[in-house]
Amino acid sequence: MGYRNLSECAFDLEKKGMLVRVDAELDPHLEIGCVQRRVYEAGGPALLFANVRGSRFPMLGNLFGTTERTRYIFRDSLRVIEAMVKMKISPKEAAADFPSLLKAIAGAYRLLPSGKRFSPVLKNICTLKDLPQLVSWPMDGGAFVTLPLVYTENPASRGFRSSNLGMYRVQISGNEYLENEAGLHYQIHRGIGVHHREALRRGEPLPVNIFIGGAPALTVAAVMPLPEGMPELAFAGVLGGRRIGYGRTPNGLPVPSEADFCISGHIYGNETKPEGPFGDHIGYYSLRHDFPVMKVDAVYHRDNAVYPFTSVGRPPQEDTSFGEFIHELTGGLIPEVLPGVKAVHAVDAAGVHPLLFAVGSERYAPYEDNPRPKELLTQANAVLGQGQLSLAKYLFISNYFDNEELDINDAEAFLVHMLERADWRRDLHFQTSTTIDTLDYSGSGLNEGSKLVIAACGEKRRELPTEIKNGLNLPDGFSEPRVAMPGVLVIKGTKADAPRGMEDERMHAFVRRFDAEHPINRFPLIIIADDSEFTARNLSNLLWVSFTRSNPASDVYGIEAETVSKHFGCRGSLVIDARIKPHHAPALEMDKDVQKRVDSLFAKGGVLAGLG
CATH class of the missing domain: 3.40.1670.10 (UbiD C-terminal domain-like)
Structure with missing residues (x-):
C-alpha cells in the first residue's frame, strides 16, 4: 500500500538512504532554495530541513528530485496505473489479461474518496506568518507556497465530480497583502478560472482550500493532464495505492485528512492585488501583475506537520524530473x-x-x-x-x-x-x-x-554544415558567428530596442544583405543572440535562448522572404531574433553573498559536504 502521509514517506526514504536530515539552522529566505537546487543538480537525496529559521515547521525539499526516487515512492501502484492505461488503449487486450484486469478493477475502487470522522489535518490552527517564509530568488515579491494544491468546486454543481485540484502559485506575504490574505496566481486554461467565473455570475464568494503536503500522490495528481471528468482527488487514490480520506472545513470544502496543512478561505468577487515577481521555471522572473486575492479564514495543520517545497528556475530543476515521471504515466x-x-x-x-x-x-x-x-x-x-x-x-x-x-x-x-x-x-x-x-x-x-x-516531411533535402567555410562578411552590428549544432549558426547582434510586438528594422537589414545563393544559406537556421558564445556553447543554452526570447510573429525573419496569399516563406535561411528585448523579464541570478554562504555549507567540513 502507498504512503498515507508525507511523514510516512520521509521516514521510509530516510531508512533507505534516500533522504538526508539537515539539523543546522538554515534560512528560508534564499538559503534553503539555493541548497535544494544545488542538491538537485548533483542528483542528490531528498532533504528534510529540521531547523528552519523563523518557523517551527520542518521543510521537505527535493522529494521528486530523481525519477528513480519518484518511481520508488509510487512503486506499489505503478502496475495498477499501467493496467488502467492499457484498459483505455486496448480494452480487448486488457480484458484478456486477467491479472491486469484485476489490477484495473482494484484501481477503480481507489478512485472513490472516503469521508472520515477525524482528520488529523484539522487538529491545530496557525497563521500564514507561522508557515516557513520561503523566498527562492532575490527579486521575489515575498514568500510563496511552491507546492500548493488548490482545491475548488463548481458553484453550479458541488461535489468531487465538478472539482478541480491544481497547482497554482500562492503568495503569502509581501506586496500589499494583509496577514490574512494570499495571492492566487492562476494562469489561463486552468480549471479554477471556470469555477471563479461561475461564482462571479452567481454573485457568490468562491470557497477555496489549499492543501500542503499529505500523501505524495496528491502532489502528482494536481499536475497530471487527466481526462475531463476525472477528479484529481480520485486519481490520487489510484496513484497512492489507497482511497483518499477527507474531512471538511467550515467553508464546506473537503480536505484530505492526512494533509499536513490546509489554508482555507474564499475569493470574494473580482478583487485583485499585485502578485509577484517570482523566479519561475522558464528561467526568468514573472513580474508583478494583478491576480485574485484569497481571504484566509484559518490555517489548519496536523501534529508534527512537515512543509514540502520546491524551488524552480531555469531547467532542469525538480519539476523536470516530475514531468518525466508524469510522461511515463501518460505518454501511452x-x-x-x-x-x-x-x-x-x-x-x-x-x-x-x-x-x-x-x-x-x-x-x-x-x-x-x-x-x-x-x-x-x-x-x-x-x-x-x-x-x-x-x-x-x-x-x-x-x-x-x-x-x-x-x-x-x-x-x-x-x-x-x-x-x-x-x-x-x-x-x-x-x-x-x-x-x-x-x-x-x-x-x-x-x-x-x-x-x-x-x-516537415519527405526525403532529406540538404546536408547540414558543421563548420563555417569562407568569410561570411556580416553586416555592421553583427559579429562572432558560431556553429551551435549541425545546420544552426548563431550570430551576435547589437542590443535590441524595437517596440514590443514590432519587427526590428535592423533585422530586416540583416536578411536583405544576403540573397539565396550566399554561402550563409548553407545553414538553414540562423539565431541572432546577445552572446553567441554562450548560446552556442551547448544545446541547452541554444534551446533556452532561441525559444524563450523570441515571439514568432515579430522575431522570425527569412533571407529572400516573401508573403504569398498571406503565407510567409523564404528561399534562404530562416532567421530567429533571440536577443533580449526591452520588455523581457530579467533572467534569474542568485545573490552572491548568499551563494558564498551556501558554498561554505558544501565545502569540506561543512554541514552539507558530499551532497552537492
Whole structure:
C-alpha cells in the first residue's frame, strides 16, 4: 500500500538512504532554495530541513528530485496505473489479461474518496506568518507556497465530480497583502478560472482550500493532464495505492485528512492585488501583475506537520524530473487522444511551453513519392488544441514514416531531422495575435503572442554544415558567428530596442544583405543572440535562448522572404531574433553573498559536504 502521509514517506526514504536530515539552522529566505537546487543538480537525496529559521515547521525539499526516487515512492501502484492505461488503449487486450484486469478493477475502487470522522489535518490552527517564509530568488515579491494544491468546486454543481485540484502559485506575504490574505496566481486554461467565473455570475464568494503536503500522490495528481471528468482527488487514490480520506472545513470544502496543512478561505468577487515577481521555471522572473486575492479564514495543520517545497528556475530543476515521471504515466495515451500522433514532447531545456516536438503520421497521400505536409497540419492543430499544450509557441512536427526510429526526446537528433527536410517556402505556419503562456514575456502582452508550426516531411533535402567555410562578411552590428549544432549558426547582434510586438528594422537589414545563393544559406537556421558564445556553447543554452526570447510573429525573419496569399516563406535561411528585448523579464541570478554562504555549507567540513 502507498504512503498515507508525507511523514510516512520521509521516514521510509530516510531508512533507505534516500533522504538526508539537515539539523543546522538554515534560512528560508534564499538559503534553503539555493541548497535544494544545488542538491538537485548533483542528483542528490531528498532533504528534510529540521531547523528552519523563523518557523517551527520542518521543510521537505527535493522529494521528486530523481525519477528513480519518484518511481520508488509510487512503486506499489505503478502496475495498477499501467493496467488502467492499457484498459483505455486496448480494452480487448486488457480484458484478456486477467491479472491486469484485476489490477484495473482494484484501481477503480481507489478512485472513490472516503469521508472520515477525524482528520488529523484539522487538529491545530496557525497563521500564514507561522508557515516557513520561503523566498527562492532575490527579486521575489515575498514568500510563496511552491507546492500548493488548490482545491475548488463548481458553484453550479458541488461535489468531487465538478472539482478541480491544481497547482497554482500562492503568495503569502509581501506586496500589499494583509496577514490574512494570499495571492492566487492562476494562469489561463486552468480549471479554477471556470469555477471563479461561475461564482462571479452567481454573485457568490468562491470557497477555496489549499492543501500542503499529505500523501505524495496528491502532489502528482494536481499536475497530471487527466481526462475531463476525472477528479484529481480520485486519481490520487489510484496513484497512492489507497482511497483518499477527507474531512471538511467550515467553508464546506473537503480536505484530505492526512494533509499536513490546509489554508482555507474564499475569493470574494473580482478583487485583485499585485502578485509577484517570482523566479519561475522558464528561467526568468514573472513580474508583478494583478491576480485574485484569497481571504484566509484559518490555517489548519496536523501534529508534527512537515512543509514540502520546491524551488524552480531555469531547467532542469525538480519539476523536470516530475514531468518525466508524469510522461511515463501518460505518454501511452497520446495516440488515443490525438489520432495519428505518435508522440509529443515538451522540451524542458526551452522552458517546457515555448517549444514542443511532435511525431505525426502523414497518411493523406501515401502514393506520393515525396509528400508535402497535409495530415501533419491537421495533427498539429489537434496538438495545439489540447489543454496546456495550447500554450506552446513553437511546434516542430515530423512524419513518423520518414524515420520510424527517430527519438523525440533526443533534441539534437530531432532538430537535425527537421532541418534536413524543411522547405521554408511551404513549411512555416503562423498563428498571430493568440494566447501564449502567462509566464512568457516574449509576446505582445500578458498571455498574448503568436505561434509557429514547422511541419516537415519527405526525403532529406540538404546536408547540414558543421563548420563555417569562407568569410561570411556580416553586416555592421553583427559579429562572432558560431556553429551551435549541425545546420544552426548563431550570430551576435547589437542590443535590441524595437517596440514590443514590432519587427526590428535592423533585422530586416540583416536578411536583405544576403540573397539565396550566399554561402550563409548553407545553414538553414540562423539565431541572432546577445552572446553567441554562450548560446552556442551547448544545446541547452541554444534551446533556452532561441525559444524563450523570441515571439514568432515579430522575431522570425527569412533571407529572400516573401508573403504569398498571406503565407510567409523564404528561399534562404530562416532567421530567429533571440536577443533580449526591452520588455523581457530579467533572467534569474542568485545573490552572491548568499551563494558564498551556501558554498561554505558544501565545502569540506561543512554541514552539507558530499551532497552537492
